[in-house]
Amino acid sequence: MNSYDVVVVGSGFGGAVMAHRLAERGYSVVILERGRQWTAEKFPRDLNDDWIFDADAPARRHGWLDLRVFEDMAVAQGAGLGGGSLIYANVLVDAPPAIFRRGWPDGLDYRALQPYYRKVEAILEPATIPDNQLTERFRLMREGAEQLGHGDRFEKLPLAVRFDNDWHYGLDDPFNPKWSRSRPNAFGKTQGTCIHLGNCDIGCDVQAKNTLDLNYLAGAQKHGADIKVLHLVRSLVPVEDGYQVKFERIDEERKKLFPGSLHARHVVLSAGSIGSTELLLKCRDHYKTLPALSPALGNGWSSNGDFVTPAFYDDRKVNPTQGPTISSAIDFLDGVEEGQSFFIEDGGFPDVVNNYLRAKSRRFVRLRRSRKAQRELRRLRKNLPLLDNLMPWFAQGIDAADGRLYLGRKWYAPWRKTLKMDWDISRSAPVIEAIIHMHKRLAAATGAESVQVPLTWTLFKNLITPHPLGGCNMGVNRDHGVVDQYGRVFGYPNLYVVDGAIVPEAIGKNPSKTIAALAERCADHFGRRPETPND
Secondary structure (H helix, E strand, C coil): CCEEEEEEECCCCCHHHHHHHHHHCCCCEEEECCCCCCCHHHCCCCCCCCCEECCCCCCCCECCEEEEECCCEEEEEECCCCHHHHCCCCECCCCCHHHHHCCCCCCCCHHHHHHHHHHHHHHHCCECCCHHHCCHHHHHHHHHHHHCCCHHHEEECCECECCCCCCCCCCCCCCCHHHCCCEECCCCCEECCCCCCCCHHHCCCCCCECCHHHCHHHHHHHCCCEEECCEEEEEEEEECCEEEEEEEEEECCCCEEEEEEEEEEEEEECCHHHHHHHHHHHHHHHCCCCCCCCCCCCEEEECCCCEEEEEEECCCCCCCCCCCCCCEEEEEEEEEECCEEEEEEECCCCCHHHHHHHHHCCCHHHHCCCHHHHHHHHHHHCCCCCHHHEEEEEEEECCCCCEEEEEEEECCEEEEEEEEEECCHHHCHHHHHHHHHHHHHHHHHCCEEEECCCHHHHCCCCEEECCCECCCCECCCCCCCCECCCCEECCCCCEEECCHHHCCCCCCCCCHHHHHHHHHHHHHCCCCCCCCCCC
16 A cells, blocks of 8 residues: 555645645655546537536546535535636635634634735736726626725736736737747746636636646646546545545546555545535544544535626627636625625626537637638527626625535435535525625616526525535634644544635635635644644
8 A cells, every 4th residue: 555644635725735835845745636637628618528527426427517416505616636726717815804803713814824825826826907908897897886886896806817918809819829828837837828718617728727737736746746636535544653545546448436545644635615524524424434523523614605696788798708707896895785795796607609619620720710610600609699798797705604514315315325415594695685786786887687686596595606615614622623723633633624624704705815825824834733732
């Protein structure tokens, strides 16, 4: 059985940071990632491509996105090397200082995270969209803020995107990859510059997006870390000198799972809020290998108040498929509106038509200007007549963070336990309603003809989030949390959780930068002895 100093489970904003920093310090590190390593040539585009990662049948379906559907909540997660960075909208923002006043351990506040936020910036290199590249969505957002008297709350957002100031919409065929300038980054990975293709959430065709495989993970490899993709960790077993990490390896050709295991002195769980919590629940309640885990495990889960409200304009072009998915925001986190704290953002989505055409014909690049290709493009666009006039108003907010993850049985398979969620919307509904109200006001102020609040909310009060937080919350001791403020699991030396699962409250903004900063801080304290017996 192979042995390492550190096994890192997962490669998102927690695992990638930990792997890089620990390998940099000389630890022997291996990263176990359940998904595959994606390249620009393999990003999903066609309807028949590998879009879905099926947690119940991973050998057969191990695609781009893992969508977990619970009774009242759905959670979207990236599946692949780079974790959530594969599907996130590039936004890198600090958490609002006020959130640290409640639910966070003493000593961990905005000031304590400042040096670690700066470390994240040095690697992910955030930049705002250049003034000569402002999208129609950006202008619409700014206009809405000004019309409602909130122009001072409007702001550009820092994005983990490489921009070229010479690019602009006035170029001949501006979305042609020829305008993207490629060059190696600081880790030797070749990246292009943004040409506003709009595919941020499904893989940037020119790799202008600073996903974690291009920086932190590349740095980890440079310092000797091993990366094993298509490895699903199933359980952790304490042994005399560390942990046995049991996994199943996905064989893509045979579409089968093969068992295996590794030994490590330290284990860092970074499988995300859902993945890390699920694994520990199974180790405590099913396999019984970690029976002393905190009774707080699974509690304090948050959707981070995510919500989207579509608005349709009659004669105003919004072009939601052009440009970075998100580029601006209006900040209401101070509670000035209806006493609720939320953060409005412009929203975009991929150009499914052009992506489909490119996928259907390898010759599309040559045929792009042909009459045949243009006729096909026009025909497909007729099926989406309102696409260019749609504005998806995005938002996040401070919800109640009172969800609970646990293991339960399915009615049709009572012999098998699966991850379930208790989600009572009652305490979180006011912030969602305040978000919807503001979306409607902004839409009306900018001339929208109609606003369609999703029926999943109006009828069932169901939500979907790409920003799950909590489940292995930080606390001062085992009775109040699963880990301490440095990610160390109470009761199990050398076992860590470092990802969104340890965040004890909703952030109300895009959480990726905060998760990465927490990981930088945990890495900085890795290997140190707990300061008190309760630690």
